[in-house]
Amino acid sequence: MAGVSGCMKYSMFIFNFLFWIFFPFSFQELEIDSRLFAGVDMLIAVGSIIMVLGFLGCCGAIKESRCMLLLFFIGLLLILILQVTGGILGAVYRSQVQYYSAFSLMSSQSSYQCCGLLKGPADWGKNFNTPLGSNKICECDAENPSTDLCTSFEGRLIYKTQCISHPLVLISPSGGYVPTQAPSGGRHVDSEAFKGIRDIEK
Structure with missing residues (x-):
């Protein structure tokens, strides 16, 4: 015994x-991308x-x-x-987080006059035609919209460019902040941040 x-x-x-010795090193790999x-x-x-x-x-x-x-x-x-x-x-609270994430994305799209992350309106899935509050997703609300800024999609006037070309911060459904920037900025993010908001129930 x-x-x-x-x-x-x-x-x-x-x-x-x-x-105790090796646990701190597990954070070093995440330090750059998770700052x-x-x-x-x-x-x-x-x-x-x-x-x-x-x-x-x-x-x-x-x-x-x-x-x-x-x-x-x-x-x-x-x-x-x-x-x-x-x-x-x-x-x-997953559904609530996803719902308010959608509002955050809407605000970012309105500020930067863009739509979606990589695939434009396709990133929103079936929720593209679902109004969030008083606004419609990706709606081009410019006073004098030009062909360089807006385009027609499913009978609506939406922003033409994708948000990947603009520096912004998206709130992912998991609650974390996903930093994105133009490709020249050296950061990369795929459309995973949009997956959780495609099936948000109204």
Whole structure:
């Protein structure tokens, strides 16, 4: 029993130590592309908490400290509860997030006089003809619309250019901010941000 106990103790120490050392590097890959994400501060906070928990797990396993191991267990339990709560809230409010994301996209399109991201009105799917508030999607509301600015599509006058050619920030259905810029800006984003709003119910 003593040998098994020692093996478990050192195994717990090694795994917690490795997790504590290598976990911060998982954020370095996301640093450039996720700098403007809404949830990045929360992820950093969670990462810091996990690092502290890993340290408690290491010390508690080596010193066989019941206090440290208890704190380690409580911390893991709290993280589990937060993850479950976040998943439930995300599922419950997903439709609301998608709906208000559509309004954000509408505002961006009106400001930059563009329509869609890569495929124009096709990015909106079946919701293209669904009014959002008092405005119609991609509606060209210029006083004297020219052929360079507007074009006819399904009997409506809409903006001609796609929004990928303009610098703007889109709010994706997942709640994060997706930075997009003209191709010369060095950033790239595909039409994934539009997928979640194609099937928004009125």
